[in-house]
Amino acid sequence: AQSVSQHNHHVILSEAASLELGCNYSYGGTVNLFWYVQYPGQHLQLLLKYFSGDPLVKGIKGFEAEFIKSKFSFNLRKPSVQWSDTAEYFCAVIRGGYNKLIFGAGTRLAVHP
Amino acid sequence: EAGVAQSPRYKIIEKRQSVAFWCNPISGHATLYWYQQILGQGPKLLIQFQNNGVVDDSQLPKDRFSAERLKGVDSTLKIQPAKLEDSAVYLCASSLLAGLTDTQYFGPGTRLTVL
Incomplete structure (x- = not known):
């Protein structure tokens, strides 16, 4: 069974539309949560991360994500997407005590002008 | 600050041949990771080094894959012999330390095609 699930494989939006990408994980206990982004032709880079504290975390380029422990979710949101947000987005988890990104x-998000 | 460097960027080989990939992490980063990313999947950790010691190689197919990090700086990943299912992008990443809060920085990857 996949331990980190991203519900949508492909998302197509028009500019200015709102974005929400789902991420669920299947681990109990302490987790550290990440969203990485890969723009076309570029390498993976960190968008935002959650370790503890406020479950609403803000990242670069206007992205934010909310950790809902009861739902084992860490969904990524942006209120208004731009063409430049076209990229592939990866959710990742580190389980407590295991320093391994899953x-x-x-x-894949495609934003049309 | 220079990022993680990898070479080659692309490699095409036939099955049963050997191949090697090279990675130079960000200067001063003690921890180095090799990931395999098969098309349509997320990256999967193959091996993690802390300086020149192996921390985790539980998902490395040791019958054909090997990796080393001599002197605790750059690293090579080798496949010998390659199989068709090894076609993937091989990503190298590094982090300052191995703590759970240390950000991993990724290189551009090497795209391997096995024919």
Whole structure:
């Protein structure tokens, strides 16, 4: 069973539309949560991360994500997407005590002008 | 600050041949990771080094894959002999330390095609 699930493999939006990408994980206990982004032709880079504290975390380029422990979820949001947000987005988890990033399968986002 | 460097960027080989990939992490980063990313999947950790010691190689297919990090700086990953299912992008990443809060920085990857 996949340990990190990203529900949408492909998402197509128009500019200015709102974005929400789902991420669920199957581990109990303490987790550290990440969203990485890969723009076309570029390498993976960190978008935002959650370790503890406020479950609503803000990242670069206007992205934010909310950790809901009861739902084992860490969904990524942006209120208004731009063409430049076209990329592949990966959710990842580190389980407490295990320093190993477990990635989801990724979501390809295409934003049309 | 220079990022993680990898070479080659692309490699095409036939099955049963050997191949090697090279990674130079960010200067001063003690921890180095090799990931395999098969098309349509997220990256999967193959091996993690802390300086020149192996921390985790539980998902490395040791019958054909090997990796080393001599002197605790750059690293090589080798496949010998390659199989068709090894076609993937091989990503190298590094982090300052191995703590759970240390950000991993990724290189551009090497795209391997096995024919």
